[in-house]
Amino acid sequence: MDKKKFNFKLFARLIKYVKPYKFNFIFVSLAAILISFFSIFNQYLLKIAVDDHITLKNFNGLITIIYIMIAVLLFQVLFQFLFVYFTNLLGQKVVFDIRTKLFSKIISFRMSYYNKSSIGRLVTRTVNDMETIASIFSQGLFMILADLILMFSVLTVMVILSIKLSLIIFLILPFIIIATRLFQMAMKVAFNNVRNEVANLNSFVQERLSGMKEIQIFNRQKIEYENFKKINERHKVAWLKTVWYNSIFFPIAEISTSITIGLIVWYAGFNNIGVKNSITLGTVFLFIQLSQMLFRPLRQIADKFNTLQMGMVAANRVFNILDTNEFVKDFHSNKSKTIIGKIVFEKATFSYIKNNNVLKNISIKIEPGEKVAIVGPTGSGKSTIIKLILRFYDLNNGKIIIDGTDIKKFSLKNLRSQVSLVSQDIFLFADSIYNNISLFNKSISRTEVENAAKEIGIFDFVKKLPGGFDYNVKERGVMLSEGQRQLISFLRAYVSNPKILILDEATSSIDSKTEQLIQYATNKIIADKTSIIIAHRLSTILNADKIIYLENGEIKEVGTHQELININRGYYKKLFEYQFKESENLKKVI
Ligand SMILES: Nc1ncnc2c1ncn2[C@@H]1O[C@H](COP(=O)(O)OP(=O)(O)OP(=O)(O)O)[C@@H](O)[C@H]1O
Ligand SMILES: [Mg+2]
Known part of the structure; x- marks a missing residue:
């Protein structure tokens, strides 16, 4: 503008x-x-x-x-x-x-x-x-x-x-207007500088606070302190400039007001105040007051x-x-369909950025109740498949069909209320564990949450936290370890009782006790449901009804572990050998 x-x-x-x-x-x-x-x-x-x-x-x-x-x-x-x-x-x-x-x-x-x-x-x-x-x-x-x-x-x-006294005011008025204008222009520049310096201070402090670990590890405190002093100095100078203009302008404004008063008194005096038909003393008083009432707002209006x-x-x-x-084009419909769980991808193509296809013409068929594992190298498009099922994005070409209906024909609410996701990077709100699970849905009671926690085997772990389900996990859940955050997000998905469950397993390794808890919870929450798991854990893969191997946005292989492992020089076989053989051997040793 x-x-x-x-x-x-x-x-x-x-x-x-x-x-x-x-x-x-x-x-x-x-x-x-x-x-x-x-x-x-x-x-x-x-x-x-x-x-x-x-x-x-x-x-x-x-x-x-x-x-x-x-x-x-x-x-x-x-x-x-x-x-x-x-x-x-x-x-x-x-x-x-x-x-x-x-x-x-x-x-x-x-x-x-x-x-x-x-x-x-x-x-x-x-x-x-x-x-x-x-x-x-x-x-x-x-x-x-x-x-x-x-x-x-x-x-x-x-x-x-009194026209005559008014003329005196009109004589002074232009000076005041010009002085005010000059002051305003100078102040505008000065304030702009102050704002810039404040922004500099802000970004400097913010960045240093975020990078505090690096500052302390590399002993940068003294250098950062010196840098800060310089920016702080510039900020001070910028502020002092505004103080300087203010201290010049206001005395000038006062002087012009006083000159005006002087001129009014002088003129009225020479014209015999109080003599009949002339300017009365009251009028002089009134003019003095009025001139102040005129100049004050004039100074501030700009x-x-x-x-x-x-x-x-x-x-x-x-x-x-x-x-x-x-917005995502929502198919507004009051009819809510209960999902059974058959998922079909029909020649699906998708790109985040134009002409850079992340998924290329893929076709997948998942039967109700099936447990499907998706594997493949990093960046191959695994998480993207999930985002498409939840309609965070829409396909460029092809279709995703659930129970025979194109997902675009479901209302977003209907679809998302029956598909639950445990994502790779778990987000928790700065709130109690209970609120993070119910997400303020009043129909989910505390007993329900506690029972669900017992069912998936994490009740004891939550109870051990200070305050149990009332434990505040703080921003993004920093008060919990990564494995603990995963367990909480499992419970969140389990409580929402979805028809389709999607799990994007975290890649980071966790201790064997948490691993066991996660394994138990996973098995519990995927029971009787169609589930798609982006698998990084060996046990998940071995338990899957079907494994889809994705690379570079294309499906290279589909089958059970036994089928795929038998393909000579197969993609899955190679991945399995690289990634899991070692841990399998390790397990045998242990
Ligand atoms: N929001 C986005 N905008 C643009 N490109 C994206 C976006 N998200 C992902 N991509 C790109 O899409 C490709 C597939 O990403 P995706 O997250 O599906 O990979 P992934 O198979 O889940 O990998 P990982 O195993 O590391 O989680 C990558 O090349 C990535 O750079
Ligand atoms: Mg991913």
């Missing part, structure tokens, strides 16, 4: 979000008008007090005027409070709605969207950019509106009261406009995401 020009279309789109809160909007606008009215009216009352009472030494009624002044002041303060409260309230309400809408969008994009988007940026959109949008309402739009109303009213009152502009830039970024429509 062009930073200079105001984008009215975008602004109109943003204002649409105010519609549900139009009474709030109207009230705030009204309050802005009333505040200007009260503040000018109060000054006007002061003029009357001076002209009609104090100068004439007529104290009758003076006390009434003072009471009225107090009442007006109280109203002014009350409306000021309401104005600040309701502008912020409106901002937060609008931002709440946009943020909710944005998040509901962000959690339903198709996988390819997340692959190409930076997570950090999406977080910034949902958190920081939203705050910037809120400031349009809390610090920008209505403040500008209030200032404009006030300045306009002040100018009108001035001209009505700042507020900047806030508005920055909010608009943020709104533009957020709307760009709201306009994105990268």
